[in-house]
Each structure stands twice: as structure tokens, then as C-alpha cells.
Amino acid sequence: xxxxxxxxxxxxxxxxxxxxxxxxxxxxxxxxxxxxxxxxxxxxxxxxxxxxxxxxxxxxxxxxxxxxxxxxxxxxxxxxxxxxxxxxxxxxxxxxxxxxxxxxxxxxxxxxxxxxxxxxxxxxxxxxxxxxxxxxxxxxxxxxxxxxxxxxxxxxxxxxxxxxxxxxxxxxxxxxxxxxxxxxxxxxxxxxxxxxxxxxxxxxxxxxxxxxxxxxxxxxxxxxxxxxxxxxxxxxxxxxxxxxxxxxxxxxxxxxxxxxxxxxxxxxxxxxxxxxxxxxxxxxxxxxxxxxxxxxxxxxxxxxxxxxxxxxxxxx
Amino acid sequence: xxxxxxxxxxxxxxxxxxxxxxxxxxxxxxxxxxxxxxxxxxxxxxxxxxxxxxxxxxxxxxxxxxxxxxxxxxxxxxxxxxxxxxxxxxxxxxxxxxxxxxxxxxxxxxxxxxxxxxxxxxxxxxxxxxxxxxxxxxxxxxxxxxxxxxxxxxxxxxxxxxxxxxxxxxxxxxxxxxxxxxxxxxxxxxxxxxxxxxxxxxxxxxxxxxxxxxxxxxxxxxxxxxxxxxxxxxxxxxxxxxxxxxxxxxxxxxxxxxxxxxxxxxxxxxxxxxxxxxxxxxxxxxxxxxxxxxxxxxxxxxxxxxxxxxxxxxxxxxxxxxxxxxxxxxxxxxxxxxx
Numbered sequence: 001x002x003x004x005x006x007x008x009x010x011x012x013x014x015x016x017x018x019x020x021x022x023x024x025x026x027x028x029x030x031x032x033x034x035x036x037x038x039x040x041x042x043x044x045x046x047x048x049x050x051x052x053x054x055x056x057x058x059x060x061x062x063x064x065x066x067x068x069x070x071x072x073x074x075x076x077x078x079x080x081x082x083x084x085x086x087x088x089x090x091x092x093x094x095x096x097x098x099x100x101x102x103x104x105x106x107x108x109x110x111x112x113x114x115x116x117x118x119x120x121x122x123x124x125x126x127x128x129x130x131x132x133x134x135x136x137x138x139x140x141x142x143x144x145x146x147x148x149x150x151x152x153x154x155x156x157x158x159x160x161x162x163x164x165x166x167x168x169x170x171x172x173x174x175x176x177x178x179x180x181x182x183x184x185x186x187x188x189x190x191x192x193x194x195x196x197x198x199x200x201x202x203x204x205x206x207x208x209x210x211x212x213x214x215x216x217x218x219x220x221x222x223x224x225x226x227x228x229x230x231x232x233x234x235x236x237x238x239x240x241x242x243x244x245x246x247x248x249x250x251x252x253x254x255x256x257x258x259x260x261x262x263x264x265x266x267x268x269x270x271x272x273x274x275x276x277x278x279x280x281x282x283x284x285x286x287x288x289x290x291x292x293x294x295x296x297x298x299x300x301x302x303x304x305x306x307x308x309x310x311x312x313x314x315x316x
Numbered sequence: 317x318x319x320x321x322x323x324x325x326x327x328x329x330x331x332x333x334x335x336x337x338x339x340x341x342x343x344x345x346x347x348x349x350x351x352x353x354x355x356x357x358x359x360x361x362x363x364x365x366x367x368x369x370x371x372x373x374x375x376x377x378x379x380x381x382x383x384x385x386x387x388x389x390x391x392x393x394x395x396x397x398x399x400x401x402x403x404x405x406x407x408x409x410x411x412x413x414x415x416x417x418x419x420x421x422x423x424x425x426x427x428x429x430x431x432x433x434x435x436x437x438x439x440x441x442x443x444x445x446x447x448x449x450x451x452x453x454x455x456x457x458x459x460x461x462x463x464x465x466x467x468x469x470x471x472x473x474x475x476x477x478x479x480x481x482x483x484x485x486x487x488x489x490x491x492x493x494x495x496x497x498x499x500x501x502x503x504x505x506x507x508x509x510x511x512x513x514x515x516x517x518x519x520x521x522x523x524x525x526x527x528x529x530x531x532x533x534x535x536x537x538x539x540x541x542x543x544x545x546x547x548x549x550x551x552x553x554x555x556x557x558x559x560x561x562x563x564x565x566x567x568x569x570x571x572x573x574x575x576x577x578x579x580x581x582x583x584x585x586x587x588x589x590x591x592x593x594x595x596x597x598x599x600x601x602x603x604x605x606x607x608x609x610x611x612x613x614x615x616x617x618x619x620x621x622x623x624x625x626x627x628x629x630x631x632x633x634x635x636x637x638x639x640x641x642x643x644x645x646x647x648x649x650x651x652x653x654x655x
Contacts, residue, residue: 039468137319137322137323137326140323141323141326141327141330143634144323144327144631144634144635144638145327145627145630145631145634146589146593146627146630146631146634148596149593149596149611149626149627149630150627152596152611152612152615153334153615153623153627154334156615156616156618157334157338157339157618160339161339238472242474245474245476246474246476246597249476249597250596250600250612250615251616252615265476265477265480268480269480272480272483272484273483273484273487273488276484276488279477279480279481279484280481280484282477283474283476283477283480283481284477286474286477287469287472287473287474287477290471290472290473290474291468291469291472294468294471294472295468298468
């Protein structure tokens with residue numbers, strides 16, 4: 001995106017001051033700007049509470065998987081804040097355990113996409129030429145697939161698999177499947193950074209001092225991409241949660257009785273007009289976590305982009 | 317162009333390999349192969365040419381086998397010429413489930429999906445345009461802040477949940493005050509008892525699916541238009557237009573909007589493949605007989621000919637729409653020229 005060049009004397013000054021506090025401590029400046037974003041703070045608090053609650057899920061007096069038929073389909077009450085399902089299981093407990101699955105899938109997908117995307121982008125951008133051509137065509141081919149449809153196909157196939165570690169679409173399988181299609185943005189982003197920086201003076205200096213390619217890639221160029229990578233990773237975390245719940249909703253994701261937000265919604269489908277709480281709460285959790293993550297991403301984008309936030313608070 | 321062909325070729329190899337290396341092989345969905353007796357499985361394999369090495373099978377899938385001898389009755393000897401024409405000549409084979417040609421199946425579903433998706437996207441664009449323009453012109457006004465909050469929400473609501481909630485409200489809870497019947501139908505394209513073409517009935521059946529499908533697009537397009545509008549507003553030529561004394565409305569609509577629309581039109585071109593693929597969740601929730609449900613059913617049955625056809629054609633559409641977006645962009649923006 002092209003930012004309009006401004007000749008206003010203040011701009012140079014502000015940019016200079018942005019640079020000073022960046023050099024004082026990048027983290028402190030980023031945190032300072034992040035705090036100015038009310039949405040991001042809201043998102044951060046929600047995700048934090050959610051994470052703590054899911055961690056504490058085993059403290060619930062109810063078993064997430066054992067049925068308790070006398071209490072089936074109870075409306076929300078004090079003892080069951082979200083009601084109970086067709087087998088009498090406490091929905092709140094199941095939603096919390098489902099949250100563990102969703103958040104874990106989100107985190108694993110981010111790790112997997114980073115592990116694939118960052119090296120591909122770094123190699124393509126740093127070495128250029130034929131290697132760049134091959135890696136980018138490879139990336140393009142992933143981008144030309146209708147990715148959610150391929151996710152469905154892959155998870156439909158893997159649902160039958162019983163291999164150790166990957167039995168019947170557990171968290172690891174689903175994260176791998178989603179991660180295999182999530183890395184392309186990282187590759188393009190990292191490549192762009194490498195393309196712009198590989199000819200700069202500090203890279204030549206490091207090379208002249210005998211720095212190896214690996215050292216230049218990992219400790220000189222890559223850190224410059226950290227801002228956009230973090231923003232993108234946040235958003236990827238959200239996509240992964242939506243994709244996992246979508247797959248589980250269709251029945252191709254996490255398999256019952258293990259609860260996930262998607263398969264809780266899928267189970268609710270049959271009688272949700274009679275027992276609406278079964279449909280309302282799991283979806284509300286997906287919605288709340290996605291909107292929080294998007295707000296965090298938005299806040300981080302502003303935080304890593306000082307010019308934009310100054311513009312926002314009306315200082316430019 | 318050459319690159320496009322190469323890309324499709326690479327994708328066809330990838331998808332073919334995926335299906336054939338999958339556990340259970342390509343016959344996994346064929347009549348519960350797990351219980352089939354081994355002799356019969358061998359026979360089927362010979363009939364379908366699955367005893368051949370994978371590269372040969374890929375070639376047959378691509379260009380057909382009507383030029384080579386095949387073992388039609390599965391007795392182990394080659395007896396007649398094959399009948400397949402291959403996907404390059406438009407033969408995507410037969411659905412395992414219905415035994416109909418894949419293209420016939422797609423042909424039955426595609427019009428329904430195009431019908432739903434063009435209306436959904438059209439509605440989304442019509443709503444997003446004014447929202448995006450006004451929030452850019454009145455940046456940080458109450459309107460802008462409200463709309464921004466709503467569009468964050470719109471992008472975060474999962475379609476499959478939104479659909480359920482809408483059915484809950486407009487079918488289960490709200491009743492038509494005159495008849496006492498549910499306010500809106502919960503699914504289908506028309507009422508089962510409707511005769512001929514009934515426009516009112518059609519529209520009633522469109523409201524919920526279109527709302528469910530369009531909300532995310534409205535949020536996304538209006539955000540996009542807002543930011544491209546803001547970018548344009550800060551350009552020098554806008555200042556020039558203002559400086560020569562044009563009214564604000566004229567500057568915004570004649571100078572800023574026309575340029576801000578260029579990226580949006582490009583984005584629309586990029587989103588065209590959705591008109592082919594459909595919205596899988598909307599179609600499932602509202603029992604809409606379109607491409608999304610066809611694909612979903614095929615995935616449940618492991619109906620590979622259908623799955624592969626939809627994926628390959630879908631990928632073709634994505635590549636074409638990328639090309640189209642480039643062309644549209646170059647056509648609309650005279651600053652861009654391809655060498």
C-alpha cells in the first residue's frame with residue numbers, strides 16, 4: 001500500500017520520534033501503541049479469560065463425556081449455566097473442553113504454518129532466481145486450490161485412518177491438514193521482506209565480515225519481518241479456529257464424543273428449535289473468540305505501524 | 317498462459333495422487349468395499365483399470381482409454397477398446413453413488429448455486445457500497461465507528477451459526493400474525509406445494525440463505541472500499557480537485573469514488589469462483605440443492621469422480637479469475653501496463 005508522502009514539518013519529527021522509541025525498545029513502543037487500541041484490549045482480556053477457563057475445565061463437577069440420562073435437555077439454570085444436551089451432559093463443561101480443542105488447534109496450525117511458510121519464503125527471497133521461481137510456483141499452486149473444499153476431502157479421507165498419533169481425526173491430524181494450507185501468506189510475506197533487504201548495506205556488511213548465509217537469513221533479515229509475521233499469525237489463529245469448527249460442524253473434523261465447538265453445534269442441529277441453548281452457546285464461543293482475535297490482530301497491526309496509529313489519534 | 321496450463325497440470329497430478337494414495341484407494345467409497353469379497357474386488361479393479369501402474373492410470377484419467385485395449389469384463393485378458401474420453405476431452409467419469417455422468421450431476425446443481433450466489437453477492441455489493449463510501453467520507457464519525465464495530469462482528473460470525481440463529485428467530489420464534497405460521501421458511505428453494513413460478517414464494521425462500529451468506533461479504537467489501545477510498549482521498553489529485561473549487565460531493569463521487577472502485581472491482585473478479593463453488597454451509601443449512609451440497613454428499617460417500625471434478629474445475633475457475641482480475645485492473649487503471 002502506498003502511503004501518501006506528506007511535506008508537513010511535523011511528520012518528519014514524528015517519524016524521528018517513532019524511530020527513537022523504536023531504538024529504545026521495540027517491544028515497549030509496540031506495547032504502548034497496542035494499549036491505545038480499546039478493541040485490542042477487549043480482545044486480549046476475552047482470550048485471556050477463555051484460556052484460563054479452558055485450563056480450569058477439569059475442575060468442573062461434571063464429566064464432559066459420560067451421559068446422565070435423567071438430566072437430559074435441561075434448560076440453562078444455576079447448576080447448568082448453559083443447560084444440558086440430549087445425553088444429560090453439562091453443556092458448559094463440554095464447551096470448555098471444546099475450547100481446549102479449538103485453542104490448541106489454532107496454536108498448532110500457527111506453528112505448522114510458520115514452520116513451512118517462513119523457510120520457504122526466506123529461501124525464495126534470499127536466493128532468488130530459479131529456486132525462487134520453483135518455490136513461488138509451488139505456493140501459487142496451493143493458492144489456486146479451493147482450500148476449504150480440499151480440507152473437506154483430506155479430512156474425509158483421514159477420518160478412516162487409525163495410525164498411531166493420527167487416529168481418527170484427532171487434534172494433531174486436523175491441525176496438520178489446516179496448517180498445510182495455512183502457510184502461503186507467511187511465505188509471501190517473508191519473501192517480500194527478504195527481497196527488499198537482501199541488497200542492503202547491513203547485509204553486505206555482515207557478508208563482508210564472513211557471516212554465513214544462515215546467519216544473515218536468521219539473525220539479520222528475518223527479525224525485520226517479525227511485526228507482520230506476528231500480525232498474520234494472530235489472524236491465522238482465528239482462521240484455524242473457524243476452519244476447525246467448520247470441518248467439525250460438517251462431521252469431518254474432531255469426532256464425537258470428544259467435544260469441539262463445531263461438533264457441539266453440529267449435534268445441536270437436530271433439535272435446536274426445541275432446545276435452542278444447544279445451538280446458541282457453542283456458536284457464541286466461536287464468535288467471541290474470533291472477534292477478539294481479529295481485534296487483537298488489528299491492534300497489533302497498528303502497534304507495529306506507528307504512522308497509522310498517530311494518524312488515528314489525530315496527531316498528523 | 318503457459319504458466320496457467322502448467323499450474324493446472326501440477327494440480328491435476330497432486331489431486332490424482334491424493335485420491336489414489338489415500339487409504340482404501342479410489343474404490344473406498346464403492347459399495348462398502350470393506351465388506352466386498354477379495355475376488356470381486358480384484359475383478360472390479362481390473363474393470364476400472366486400477367491394476368495398472370499409477371502413471372498409466374493418470375494418463376487414462378487425463379486423455380481417456382478409447383485408444384487402447386482394456387479388460388472390460390475383468391477376467392484378466394484385454395478384450396475391447398475403452399470408453400473413457402478423459403477429463404481433457406470433458407469426460408469426468410461417472411459418480412460412484414448415482415452412476416450418472418459427473419457432468420450431468422454438476423449440470424443439475426450448478427444453476428441453483430449460480431442463482432443463489434449471484435443474488436447473495438449482488439445484495440452484498442449493493443449494501444456494502446454506500447456503507448463503505450459514507451464511512452470513508454465521514455471517517456471516525458459515529459456512523460463510521462458503529463459500522464466498523466458491526467463489520468468486525470460480521471466477519472467473525474461463523475456462517476453455520478448465523479444460519480442456525482436466523483432459523484431459530486424467523487422460523488421457530490417469530491410467527492406470521494395473520495396465519496400463525498412461521499414467518500419464513502427454514503429451507504428449500506420453493507414451497508413443496510407451489511405450482512409454476514411464484515415470485516413471492518421464491519423471494520421468501522431466498523431471504524434467510526441470502527442474509528446468512530451475504531453478511532460476511534458485506535462486512536468485508538465495505539471495509540475494503542472504506543480503506544481504498546481513504547487511500548485515494550489523500551492523493552494529490554484530490555487536493556487539486558478541491559483547490560480548483562469543486563464541490564465536495566463532486567470531488568468524492570467523480571474523482572475519489574471512481575478510483576477507489578478499481579480495487580473493489582478487482583476483488584469482485586477474484587471472488588467469482590464462489591459463484592461456482594457455492595456456500596457449502598448455507599446450502600446445507602437451508603437444504604439448497606446446489607454445488608456445495610453435492611460436494612458435501614460426495615465427501616461423505618468418498619465419491620471421488622465428483623470430488624475430483626469439482627476441485628479441478630474449481631481450481632480452473634480460481635486461476636481464470638486471477639487472470640481476469642489482472643486484466644480488469646489493467647483495463648481500469650491506465651497507470652498499470654503489462655509488458
